[in-house]
Amino acid sequence: MNERLRALPSVDELLASLNSHARSFPRELLVAEVRRALASARAQMLQGGEMPPLQQEVLARLDHLRSPSLRQVINATGVILHTNLGRAPLPFFEPIEGYSNLEYDLTAGHRGKRDDHLDQLLHSLLGCGAIAVNNNAAAVYLTLHELAAGREVIVSRGELIEIGDGFRIPDIMARSGAILREVGTTNRTRIADYHNAITDRTALIMSVHPSNFHIEGFTGKPDLKELTALGKERGIPVYEDLGSGCLVDLKRHGITEPLVQDSLAAGVDVVSFSTDKLLGGPQAGIVAGREDLVTRIRRNPMFRAFRIDKLMFQVLELTLRHYVMNELDKIPVLRMIALEPEAVRTRALALASQIPGAVVREGESLVGGGSTPAQTLPTWLIAIDSKNVVDAERNLRAGLPAVVARIEDDQLIVDLRTVDPSQEPELLAGLQRALQ
Numbered sequence: 001m002n003e004r005l006r007a008l009p010s011v012d013e014l015l016a017s018l019n020s021h022a023r024s025f026p027r028e029l030l031v032a033e034v035r036r037a038l039a040s041a042r043a044q045m046l047q048g049g050e051m052p053p054l055q056q057e058v059l060a061r062l063d064h065l066r067s068p069s070l071r072q073v074i075n076a077t078g079v080i081l082h083t084n085l086g087r088a089p090l091p092f093f094e095p096i097e098g099y100s101n102l103e104y105d106l107t108a109g110h111r112g113k114r115d116d117h118l119d120q121l122l123h124s125l126l127g128c129g130a131i132a133v134n135n136n137a138a139a140v141y142l143t144l145h146e147l148a149a150g151r152e153v154i155v156s157r158g159e160l161i162e163i164g165d166g167f168r169i170p171d172i173m174a175r176s177g178a179i180l181r182e183v184g185t186t187n188r189t190r191i192a193d194y195h196n197a198i199t200d201r202t203a204l205i206m207s208v209h210p211s212n213f214h215i216e217g218f219t220g221k222p223d224l225k226e227l228t229a230l231g232k233e234r235g236i237p238v239y240e241d242l243g244s245g246c247l248v249d250l251k252r253h254g255i256t257e258p259l260v261q262d263s264l265a266a267g268v269d270v271v272s273f274s275t276d277k278l279l280g281g282p283q284a285g286i287v288a289g290r291e292d293l294v295t296r297i298r299r300n301p302m303f304r305a306f307r308i309d310k311l312m313f314q315v316l317e318l319t320l321r322h323y324v325m326n327e328l329d330k331i332p333v334l335r336m337i338a339l340e341p342e343a344v345r346t347r348a349l350a351l352a353s354q355i356p357g358a359v360v361r362e363g364e365s366l367v368g369g370g371s372t373p374a375q376t377l378p379t380w381l382i383a384i385d386s387k388n389v390v391d392a393e394r395n396l397r398a399g400l401p402a403v404v405a406r407i408e409d410d411q412l413i414v415d416l417r418t419v420d421p422s423q424e425p426e427l428l429a430g431l432q433r434a435l436q
């Protein structure tokens with residue numbers, strides 16, 4: 001064994017054997033990577049393994065360190081809100097470099113509030129007070145913590161949902177200090193169930209939009225108006241976790257999702273929703289509703305832990321302004337939803353004509369991202385026959401920019417609904433490379 005280990009070069013020897021590319025890295029980093037590679041080689045050889053290619057390993061790790069890990073991807077899956085690909089695609093924006101007036105009132109020349117950047121926009125969109133936090137999970141937690149800690153929150157058994165990644169309504173409720181009071185059954189809950197559960201310990205009636213699943217058959221629940229009437233009668237605020245913050249009616253595109261404005265109009269006291277689902281902005285969560293309640297939530301000491309950063313403020317402000325100015329085509333999510341199948345088909349035919357073995361056929365795109373389950377959008381797919389479809393898909397992912405596509409029935413499937421037309425030349429080059 002010692003004989004074999006003696007074949008390992010010393011740190012200096014390995015350093016000296018590296019090419020000039022490796023020497024362009026900071027010296028300390030280089031030495032650390034050389035040491036790490038030698039230690040790992042020694043461990044492998046003690047287990048009876050061969051000596052690995054040391055120079056290659058050092059170079060691969062150095063290159064990996066230098067290249068950005070988070071980068072742009074071409075989403076050819078047709079899933080518009082793709083959880084793994086950053087959910088909503090960001091609208092175009094130019095990041096503010098350096099300083100900004102994040103908490104500075106430029107008119108008055110003294111300290112300002114970061115909330116001010118969104119106040120007017122949110123007010124004009126929703127007609128009430130609203131604040132932004134890091135995501136909707138934070139919004140749910142803060143709302144429950146502020147309005148119901150130590151007291152009871154009435155929720156239908158049919159709405160005790162899991163969003164994914166361990167976010168479950170009963171768990172977040174427990175962490176917030178609120179006490180869950182379940183009513184009704186999985187499939188049916190009546191207004192009388194809420195009525196009968198109200199005691200002097202009740203702090204909140206909560207309604208949760210079942211964003212990511214769909215039940216059919218013998219089902220039923222009271223509509224929001226009944227809930228808010230009960231809340232008013234008994235002096236208990238009604239809070240609705242809407243999940244996806246849909247601000248415009250998408251019915252003509254075949255998508256039915258509750259509108260934030262409709263919930264507020266139905267008299268819901270507080271709503272919360274994500275801004276990176278159907279709203280189409282960056283990751284954030286909004287709490288909106290009754291001025292006194294929103295103000296209390298804003299003053300909660302935990303607010304600071306969930307407040308959003310200047311970069312997010314910038315993108316969220318810009319997204320909301322597109323709504324206010326009715327520039328919906330500047331919001332990629334809405335643009336993709338509104339895309340007519342015929343327009344996708346025209347683009348698909350043009351691209352497919354340049355790829356051997358490609359045909360264009362009908363298919364379906366998904367909204368995804370834990371919203372609108374069971375709702376799809378008709379589209380036209382490019383289906384590509386390839387001798388080795390698994391390799392082709394992997395090559396696509398390894399390209400620059402990386403392309404993520406689907407495999408279905410041994411074919412490589414590309415849906416242009418989620419590809420911006422400006423990305424098509426890169427997509428075509430990527431496909432041609434990957435299929436070689």
Ligand SMILES: *Cc1c(COP(=O)(O)O)cnc(C)c1O
Nearest residue numbers: 135136137209211242243244274
């Ligand atoms: C998505 C969702 C959440 C979590 O929102 P994030 O912004 O992902 O934190 C909470 N509640 C519902 C109903 C949702 O759909």
